[in-house]
Amino acid sequence: MxxxxxxxxxxxxxxxxxxxxxxxxxxxxxxxxxxxxxxxxxxxxxxxxxxxxxxxxxxxxxxxxxxxxxxxxxxxxxxxxxxxxxxxxxxxxxxxxxxxxxxxxxxxxxxxxxxxxxxxxxRNLDKLELPRLWKPGVSFVVPISEGCLNACTYCATRFARGVLKSYKPELVVRWVKDALARGYREIILSSEDTGCYGFDIGTNLAKLLDEITAIEGDFRIRVGMMNPNHTLKFLDELVEAYENEKIYRFLHLPVQSGDNEILRRMGRTYTVEDFEEIVRTFRRRIPNLNLNTDIIVGFPGETDGAFHNTIELVKRVKPDKINVSRYSPRPGTIAARWKQLPGWLVKERSRELHRLRLQIAYEINKTYVGKTVEVLVHGPGKKGGTEGRTFNYKEIILDAGNPGEFVKVKVTWAGSTYLRGVLEED
The missing domain is CATH 3.40.50.12160 (Methylthiotransferase, N-terminal domain)
Structure with a gap:
């Protein structure tokens, strides 16, 4: 064989x-x-x-x-x-x-x-119509669409995934139900951009979330990355859907730059003010929101002033986590044809932003020490002990716990990237 x-x-x-x-x-x-x-x-x-x-x-x-x-x-x-x-x-x-x-x-x-x-x-391939291998674990990924509606000047992924194709809500719901029936307790809704889900078939992400949270059982949903320009179109409806306790209080909203001129050059079709409005709206209605964002440093045309604007945005918004990327030109993209910044400068800016993001993350995580939080146990952790995820999807290392269980945990220690805690006695 x-x-x-x-x-x-x-x-x-x-x-x-x-x-x-x-x-x-x-x-x-x-x-x-x-x-x-x-x-x-x-x-x-x-x-x-x-x-x-x-x-x-x-x-x-x-x-x-x-x-x-x-x-x-x-x-x-x-x-x-x-x-x-x-x-x-x-x-x-x-x-x-x-x-x-x-x-x-x-x-x-x-x-x-x-x-x-x-x-x-x-090729009109609907991947939710194809079989999947059910691997052991607590978490299961359910793709909700493929492709996107953006035309970012730096992105080559769209050359592979193409224009948005949303999968039918009933197929998504069926896969979630099947996963839960097999013992999974965490559903990751995945897409190149969950924010534009359904725009091609007359629905949206908020409506899909309402259908999924209506499924009986104790489970959690982690919503994948969504771009601000699409999120704005149904913001109130989306935040209302997020108020359901089955959805992690976790928002992955990439800003990419804190400078509007750089956002324009990137082809991002939203402003810094738009991004901040979304964050304010979520934080006002979703307590203890775990805000993750992405930032590209060293994009062609990024001046000292533009980078300063990014630093100032980070200081104002204080995301829980920032995925910092040094710009690198990708084949076939518009931005690859523009004058590139010196490598030493891109590295220097990346390091400055990285130091700031660790400092902010640590200050936020320290506020959890001494508190009792709900945690979904995942299993053996890469850092030792047992890994779990809090109600807002923060990584936490426990002293014990059975995979798939929801437990009460007292947070005993905080770092920039994860927490530690012990199970509370019943």
Whole structure:
């Protein structure tokens, strides 16, 4: 029997794509193995969000090929920069061709090479109609759409995922129900931009959340990243949906820059003031909101004044977490053609923002020490102990706990990136 190992990189959306391919391979009679060393074929489900990520993907594929493994390349990189894919691979599948993974291996076994990337925009693949591998755990990713409605000048992911295709609410709800019936207690709603979910089919994210929270049972929903320009269109309705206790008090709202001119150059179609209005509205009605945002430093044209505006925005808004990225030009994007900032300057700004974001995060997390919070236990933690997530999706390390249980925890320690706590006696 042919043995296959699937490894997925990048976002939770890609993780779901990997589980789809694993289910298809199993149904086709292939054996899945955990260790790539034991595999005949390795499927590398790539990410291409940043230049360093692309280099990592190319290096991984080369390593596998050099070790004698046969490799099928899938994911965003095959769209964004196909030249980065080693020509020795046994097959190449685009993000809307993952349903052909078993066929790709079959073709390779016969000495051929299936390449299914071109024409992907015309493929109307509904991934919620495909099987998924149900892996052990507390958390399950449910994709709600693919693609987006933005045209950011720096983003290459849209070249892979395309224009928005929202999945039918009834299919999303069915997958959530199936996951809960199998014992999962945390549902991650994933998309390139959850904020524009449903705009192409006459609905929106708030309505979808209302349908999901109406499902019986004790579970939690983590809503994936949403862009401010779309969130504004149904803000009050969305905040009202968030008031349901089944939804984590967690908001991932990327601002990318604190300067309106840079936002315009980025093609972001919202202002700093728009971002702050959303944050104020959420915080007014959702206590203890865990605000996560993304910021790109060193974007072409970012002056000292523009970067200063970003620093000042961070000091005003005080996000719980900031994902700081150093700008790197991506193939085929508009911004890649513009004059780039010196690498030393981008690094310097990144370090300054990183220091500030750790300081703010620590100040916020310290306020939880001594308090009792509800936690969903996940399992063994990478930092030791048992990992869990608080009611607002903060990571917390516990002294004990059974995966899938909701427990009361007293917070005993706080760092910049996570908390520690002990179970409270009944």
């Amino acid at each position: 042919i043995k296959v190992h699937v490894e997925s990189y990048g976002c939770s959306r890609n993780r779901a794509d990997g589980e789809i391919m694993e289910a298809i391979l199993l149904n086709a009679g292939y054996e899945l193995v955990e260790n790539p060393e034991n595999a005949d074929y390795v499927v590398v489900n790539t990410c291409a969000v940043k230049d360093p990520t692309e280099l990592k993907m190319a290096k991984r594929i080369k390593e596998l090929l050099d070790s004698g493994k046969k490799v099928i390349a899938t994911g965003c990189l095959v769209h964004v920069n196909p030249k980065a894919i080693d020509p020795r691979v046994s097959g190449i599948l685009g993000v809307k061709s993952i349903d052909r993974i078993a066929e790709a291996i079959s073709v390779a076994e016969r000495g051929g090479k299936l390449i299914s990337v071109e024409g992907w925009r015309e």
